[in-house]
Amino acid sequence: MKLYSIIIPVYNRPQEIDELLLSLTNQTYIHFEVIIVEDGSTQTCEHIVEKYQHLLKIYYYKTPNQGPGKARNYGAQFAKGEYIIILDSDCILPSAYMEQIHDALKHYDVDAFGGPDRAHHSFSPLQKAINYSMTSFLTTGGIRGGRKKLDDFYPRSFNMGIRREVYIKLEGFSSMRYGEDIDFSRRIKEAGYKTRLFPMAYVFHKRRTSLCSFFKQVSHSGEARVVLTRKYPSSLKAVHLLPAAFTLYLLVTILLSPFCPLLLLPIAFYALLLFLDAFMRNNRSFKIAALAVITSFVQLTGYGSGMIKKWIHR
DSSP states (O other), X not given: OOOEEEEEEESSOHHHXXXXXXXXXXXXXXXXXEEEEEESOSSXXXXXXXXXXXXXXXXXXXXXXXXXXHHHHHHHTTOOSSEEEEEOTTEEOOTTHHHHHHHHXXXXXXXXXXXXXXXXXXXXXXHHHHHHHHHOHHHHTTTTTOSSSTTSOOOOTTEEEEEHHHHHHTTSSOSOSSSHHHHHHHHHHHTTOOEEEOTTOOEEEOOOSSHHHHHHHHHHHHHHHHHHHHHOGGGOOHHHHHHHHHHXXXXXXXXXXXXXXXXXXXXXXXXXXXXXXXXXXXXXXXXXXXHHHHHHHHXXXXXXXXXXXXXXXX
């Protein structure tokens, strides 16, 4: 049977890695190894890993803090699987996750692949709202795991697989602190390797648990987009510029609204669309829908302000 190597970098998140490892023990396809790379954490997860020594084929390594990309590269040198699967520590896997990947690779001989993310029923209302903001067509244009152009997909590191020989040949992730997964996907595509989205190989992605940390996260993503655009000019799409345009429009509207309140109508209409869409997609929950409006504005202004700040800095 085909062997897979799952690499998980972790930084000060022992509780998260516990939940992820527990979900790995429930996989219906069991031919995989797990490589945990502790990226200079002060709160290590070694005691968590020890709980699973007899339940999983698991290996634990420590490195000085150098960012997730370099931590993944460190773990990859110990991988024995035909494919390397990259996961974030804040993910939980459905029991059929590995089986979905294995079955998909029987039909599609690709060099790299990725899957979408969903919100688990146990997530808090805020986490479900953040998940909506990161996956909705109204906020991200549906570019994160949509079903269009399945064979023209750029995998993201929270749920990404790549043939081990390709990983080694391309020397893995770059030293970029943010946006390193998009950079790697661009290099995979530009080297002529085949990629694909596996829609059913989804993960439950927790992401951040506060609005402040979520804003900071998406702000870094906006900054990374500027760096990626300079490196790969053709990678910039209109949807990437929308958060910056929205942020500037929102700022101008707020400043001018005392003189012309009607300027707030487009913003109010957009907020209503977000609310109704989130309401229908989250079991008609008013609380999640209301939070989704807030998290969507945080996502757009965080990403947009990050882009603007980076452009001005450069």
